[in-house]
Every structure is written in C-alpha cells, then in structure tokens.
Amino acid sequence: MPMPHRTQMQVIKRRLVGKEGTERIRELRTILAELPGYRNGPYADIRKWVEAQIDQTRVRKRVVHRDSISVRREGAAQIALVGPPNAGKSSLLQALSNVQIKTGDYAFTTTRPVPALARVGGVLVQLVEIPGLIEGAHAGRGGGRPLLSVLRSADAILFCQEAAGSTTALAAVMSEVAAAGIDLPGAVAATKADDAESSAVEGIRAAFPSFEVVAVSVLDDASLERLGAVLWDLTGLVRVYLRGGDDPVALRPPVTVTDVAHSIHHELGAQCTGARVWGPSARFAGQRVGPQHVLADGDAVEIAQ
Ligand SMILES: Nc1nc2c(ncn2[C@@H]2O[C@H](COP(=O)(O)OP(=O)(O)OP(=O)(O)O)[C@@H](O)[C@H]2O)c(=O)[nH]1
Ligand SMILES: [Mg+2]
DSSP, rough: OOOOHHHHHHHHHHHHTTTHHHHHHHHHHHHHSSSSOOOOHHHHHHHHHHHHHHHHHHHHHHHHHHHHHOOOOOSSSSEEEEETTTSSSSHHHHHHHOOOOOOHHHHHHHSSSSEEEEEETTTEEEEEEOOOOOGGGTTGGHHHHHHHHHHHHSSSSEEEEEEOOOSHHHHHHHHHHHHHTTOOEEOOOOOOEEOOOHHHHHHHHHTTTSSSSEEOOTTTTHHHHHHHHHHHHHOOOOEEEETOSEEEEEEOOSEEHHHHHHOOOOHHHHOOOOOESSSSOOOTTTEEEEEEEEEEEEEEEEEOO
C-alpha cells in the first residue's frame, strides 16, 4: 500500500535536500523507480514532477560545469600561454598551430581558455591560451579562479610579454600564479619583437633573471623555431625514435627500453628483452642494452624480443 501522496511528496523533497548535479539525478532516478506506476491521479503528478526535476538538474549541471571551465588534454604535454592582455598570446597560438582564433589590438579579446595542438620538437603538444589574468586573479578577480585551475593542471607555462612594453604587468601576472601556489617549469616569450629594439629584450631578461627569455615575432619564422625549441625543453619529455619509423614516442623521464616497448604495445612491453641503441645514451652506435637501460632524448632504438 503506497503512502499518502502528500507524505510521499514531502519524503521526496527531504531526500533531495543538499543534493545537486549527478548525485541529485541519481536520487531522482531511484525515487522514480520506487514510485507506484499509476498513469493518472496524484501519483502520476508526482512522477511528472520528478521527471521535470531530472531535466532541470541536468541543465543546471551543464551551466555549473561550464562555469568551472575545463580543457580536455590532448597531445604529449600541455603548455599554457599566460600573460597580460594584448601580449600576443592568441597570435602565437595561431602561428604555432592551425587554429583560427580571434586576435585583436585590444585587451581581453580571448575570454576563455583556447586549446590548440602544435607540433613542437616533432611531437604533438597541446598549447592553451589562458586569457588575461589580472591582479587579484588568485582571489577570484576577473574570473581568475577557474582560469588558474586550468593552469594548475598544465605541465609548463610560457609567459608572454610584449618586448617593447613594460614588465610590470607580467610581473603582476607571475605573482598571481605564485599566489595561487602554482609552480611549473616556465619560460618567457618577448613578443612582437619586430616592433621593438633589441635592447628591449635585454630589459626583459634583466627583469626575469630566473627565466629563459626568447624574443619572438609571428612575422619571423626563425624566431618561431627558436621558440619551438624552448617549448620542447619545457615539456621535459624524452623523444625516442624507432629505427625505420617516423614519429618519435615522447615519454616522461626516466624512460627505459621497456617503457618504450610498452608505449608501443603492452605485449611488446612484456616480451621485450632489450634493444639496440643509437644516439646520446649509447656508448657506440648500435649498442646492445638490457630492458632497464635508461634512454635519452634523441635516441633511436630497435627493440629485441
Ligand atoms: N607587430 C606584431 N604585432 C603582433 C605580433 N603578435 C601579435 N601582434 C598584435 O598584437 C595584438 C594583440 O594580439 P593577440 O594575439 O590578440 O593578443 P592576446 O595576448 O591574445 O590578447 P587578449 O586575448 O586580448 O588578452 C594584435 O593586434 C596582434 O596583431 C607580432 O609578432 N608582431
Ligand atoms: Mg587572446
């Protein structure tokens, strides 16, 4: 015998108190399954109410989710482009990858993190533009918190600063990042270098002595290549080439022969008895090594099984 429908409604509401998102939807589904299956009358109304609640909760969940901003990771590593508004972050992202994004001669052209895959050191790496962080970001100013949370999960940071501009704004951004407790490998790109005296770049070096500073202009391919090399170093990854193959595997060190075999196929990882190695970690070309041999960036291997 089902309980009176008014009591039932109260019980349901009580069960939902404090529940949001997935948890609320799960509870609503359970409730729905427990309800008597009347097609008409007060119980049918309750059923309709519960179904409407599921829909509404789903919508709320999506909105909340959008507010907290997340970037799906892709590629061998994730490097965030961070800097004051108008520093040229979007332009760099565009020059290094194939994305078409809005750039503009004004602040806050970019309002959400923009990810793009770029070939860095021959490996696909995800670059993410973090839109203009401003002073007070770590305390939530300018929607800073969700942006910093995206930054927190990155592997490294490329700080962007207009070569000809004042370094105060970037220094402020750096202290926001530090205040948020984020401490990642980083480098500084002195952007729009075509528009600055070379002495300006020296000024940036002096202002940020603990960072490597690379002068870059989207109009100068050689500078973009130098930036690519700096970005590769920031990933901290080790590239190992397979003899006769094209693309290297990129792994986080220490990388053993077994790790490489495993990254190709877990069975190969299990059967691997060693390898022949060419490159920096080999004492001579084609050296025979065991499965636990530690490889270096740029090594080429022939796995033995
Ligand atoms: N001369 C020159 N101008 C550049 C270069 N890179 C970017 N710019 C210009 O600088 C302005 C700002 O560039 P964006 O790439 O939008 O800068 P941003 O850091 O993404 O800016 P927000 O998203 O607004 O924070 C644009 O007018 C670009 O055309 C460069 O290498 N040389
Ligand atoms: Mg931008």
